[in-house]
Amino acid sequence: MSSPLVPSFLPQDAQTDAALPDPARILELRVNPSSVRLYPAPPLSVSNDTLAATALTPGTASLDIPSLCLLRGTLDDFLQYSRQEASKWLIDLAHDICDPAERRGSLLAWKEPEKQWRPVSPIDPLTASVYRYDLPTGITVGLSKISLRVRKSATTLSGQPGTMGDRVRRRDGMCWVTRMLSPLSNSHILPKRMGDHLGRLIFGKFTSFGASNLPPPASIYSEVFGVCLTSNLDRYFDTYDMGFRYVSPNIYECHVFTAQAGTVTIAGEASTTEMASMFPALHGHPARPPQPQHPDNPPPGLFRWHYLQCVLRKFAHNDYKSLANIAYSEMPIKMEGDSDDEGTDSEAEWPSKGFDLGRQVEDSLAEREERRHATAQWIAAS
Known part of the structure; x- marks a missing residue:
């Protein structure tokens, strides 16, 4: 088990004092930064499985901060979604953020009277506490990427048979x-x-x-x-x-x-x-x-x-949303069913038919800038 980190309820998002919720009603989910590896910049075009794997493979860079906040909100808000699942809901979400395929970590909660971290059982009620997802020594992960849905495909209303x-x-x-x-x-x-x-x-x-x-x-x-x-x-x-x-x-x-x-x-x-x-x-x-x-x-x-x-x-906390390359690449490529698909309905012809590589790279660069701008707007609005 990694070394204990004494949590702080001090909010890390920029807010005015009047906007701050009661610290006694705040729930946070954290992870030790030493267990997290950052993603490299994604390729301009994810055109094959190898490039896709590269985009979703964390590199060797890590964070030089004492703790990384993943989720933050009021206990009342979290209870709307955990409902009858109690702490199982948060355990599942911690797995899905940090280690969705293998689920090797465990959830700990900071107990203030004892001044120490304690394991969380799935049947424990959620409380206004700092929780930490703890990975075994030597295991590092890349956090699940965030989908911003930067743009929406224009799809014909009727479509073609077989779409x-x-x-x-x-x-x-x-x-x-x-x-x-x-x-x-x-x-x-x-x-x-x-x-x-x-x-x-x-x-x-x-x-x-x-x-x-x-x-x-x-x-x-x-x-x-x-x-x-x-x-x-x-x-x-x-x-x-x-x-x-x-x-x-x-x-x-x-x-x-x-x-x-x-x-x-x-x-x-x-x-x-x-x-x-x-x-x-x-x-x-x-x-x-x-x-x-x-x-x-x-x-x-x-x-x-x-x-x-x-x-x-x-x-999602700003610590998480601000990580380098944490957003998925959603490329503006020609899609079957788009209103400009010239009537083609063959999956065998999509997406290779009609590709213009130069235009695709140009569009990808514009998409990257649009995604960066969308991320900045999302963080600023938090």
């Missing part, structure tokens, strides 16, 4: 949450701008634990990366404002991460109390696959990844 949206709608036939038959959107669990190569690596890392040890699909357009939702719910899912928390096989629970979570219903945000009373609340509402035994349903591990992004969007 991902058509296959997902044929598989599901109704919304996972509302059970409505129309209008339906194909909600992407991973942004399709990540491309095949990053998609396969994320799939492998997050579905390798437990019974979901499945071979990665060949394409980001496999139906396992999609889920049918109504258009109202798709916009929450697409921006990481709603995620599916695994409950049991084929049963999930919707968690809403907007500041107005209490006013969001399964029909969308309610503008009046009367409207809110007409529909069930979205937060805590069950979500289920319409065809539970379908072989191409998304595995729980993909929803784990998406749910982690929701948590990071709400609770």
Whole structure:
């Protein structure tokens, strides 16, 4: 076990005194910086599996700081999402941030009267404390990268037979949450701008634990990366404002991460109390696959990844968000189903057909600058 670090509740985000929450109600998740390795700058174009692996492989550089804060918020906010899971919820999130494939670490909590770190059991209640994810001596990790969804692909509404949206709608036939038959959107669990190569690596890392040890699909357009939702719910899912928390096989629970979570219903945000009373609340509402035994349903591990992004969007600390190269590369490459795809529907032709390498590199440079600007805006708004 690594040497103990006495925690501090002093906030590290720049806030005015009037904006500071009561320190006695704050929960923090930390990790020892000596266990973390930073990522090198990603390649300009992630055009094969080797380059994708390079982008997701931490280098040798480490941080020269005493402690690294990963998540921070009020206990009341965390309790909205941990619900009946108690500390298991935070343990799972700590694994997914630090070591999703192997889960080699353990969670400790600082006990103030004893002035020492104590192991956390999954059934322990969450408290306003400093928690620390502790990795075995000699084990170093790269923290899970953060998806900013810098830009959204423009997709034709009708699509062509055989595209991902058509296959997902044929598989599901109704919304996972509302059970409505129309209008339906194909909600992407991973942004399709990540491309095949990053998609396969994320799939492998997050579905390798437990019974979901499945071979990665060949394409980001496999139906396992999609889920049918109504258009109202798709916009929450697409921006990481709603995620599916695994409950049991084929049963999930919707968690809403907007500041107005209490006013969001399964029909969308309610503008009046009367409207809110007409529909069930979205937060805590069950979500289920319409065809539970379908072989191409998304595995729980993909929803784990998406749910982690929701948590990071709400609770990630500036220490974490400011790390070098911590955002995923989401390249502006030509995508099947985009409105400018000239009608092609062949997966064999995508993404190599019509590529112009010079334009792709130029677009990638613009994308990197756009991603840097988006990261700066996100950190400044925290």
